Amino acid sequence: MLTTWLLTGGAGYIGAHISEALLASGRSVVVLDDMSTGIRTNVPEGVALVEANLLDTAAVRNALIDHEVSGVVHLAAKKAVGESVQRPLWYYAQNLTGTQSVLTAMGEAGVKRMVFSSSASTYGTQPSEMVSEDVVARPESPYGETKLVSEWIIRHVCNADGLAAIALRYFNVVGAARPPLGDRGVFNLVPLALRALTGGRAPQIYGDDYPTRDGTCIRDYIHAIDLAGAHVAAVKALDTGRMGFDVMNVGRGQGVTVREVLASVGAVTGITTAAVVVGRRPGDPAAVVASADKISRELDWRAVHDLTSMVTSAWEAWSHVPVL
Ligand SMILES: NC(=O)c1ccc[n+]([C@@H]2O[C@H](COP(=O)([O-])OP(=O)(O)OC[C@H]3O[C@@H](n4cnc5c(N)ncnc54)[C@H](O)[C@@H]3O)[C@@H](O)[C@H]2O)c1
Known part of the structure; x- marks a missing residue:
């Protein structure tokens, strides 16, 4: 059966690419975005746009129920490392409390699949140049921390409530x-x-x-087209019954x-x-x-x-x- 996926932050740069790739894979897409940095024309014609902030849990829950959503690609976040150092509370509220809000809404709506936009900035400085997912993450900014702690919360919800999720750690997207x-x-x-x-x-x-x-x-640099393809692969795995929680690098x-x-x-x-x-x-x-x-x-x-x-x-x- 074809599934419907809600993209938080789907009006952004990467969300635009994922919407198109998921539509091309035969799935339906709904976008939830507060349009803080989003662009209307990034939402493909025919795709519903719910204008709401992640922190509005009821709005997220209603969007999931109204559109009979099966899974969430959670992209919405603030992403400027330097700004996160200047405004740590705001970054934690938008990125971390925002993730908690999405997970709460998913629990209330009975949605059990998630792909999360994580980042190579979770790694920080590592002893070796090539990093695999099992090294100890040492983020060096509030931004990187919000991504790492979001992964932890998602993993806990997978363990506690049977959510199935894949966190994709994007490298440098171009x-x-x-x-x-x-x-x-x-x-x-x-x-x-x-x-x-x-x-x-x-x-x-x-x-x-x-x-x-x-x-x-x-x-490590990665084309936005390739990154979108990685999301389609993750969505496909979850749609076909992959369970549990995993972190995966997306780079070349x-x-x-x-x-x-x-x-x-x-x-x-x-x-x-x-x-x-x-x-x-x-x-x-x-x-x-x-x-x-x-x-x-x-x-x-x-x-x-x-x-x-x-x-x-x-x-x-x-x-x-x-x-x-
Ligand atoms: N661009 C990169 O190189 C890169 C690298 C690693 C990870 N990421 C992650 O990928 C995701 C998407 O990044 P992007 O480059 O497309 O950024 P972007 O700013 O173009 O897109 C983010 C979207 O989220 C929306 N948004 C932000 N906060 C929101 C909130 N609280 N509620 C609702 N909507 C909100 C914005 O309006 C925007 O449309 C982010 O989570 C980012 O941290 C990006």
């Missing part, structure tokens, strides 16, 4: 399936570089004295340095303004790369898009709607 779906938030390396270059400024590198091959930080298993990303941005845009090196940012680990073995084994999913494809689609999206 690119767009189509230009209108581009990332409008300028928090990550590629949008920051595009904003600098198109504004006639030099992109910044936060530190080039890390113990890496060119001195700049190493991260390949580390790329900041300088390598900027070289790709320069090659794709044709704007070759040299980057300037400024001081390290506090709490930036030298290298974090996803071990993608578990998700490949458990969900038969692997990324297919490379860095050039991510940067090219991000550039096309930027040219479509520049964020200045």
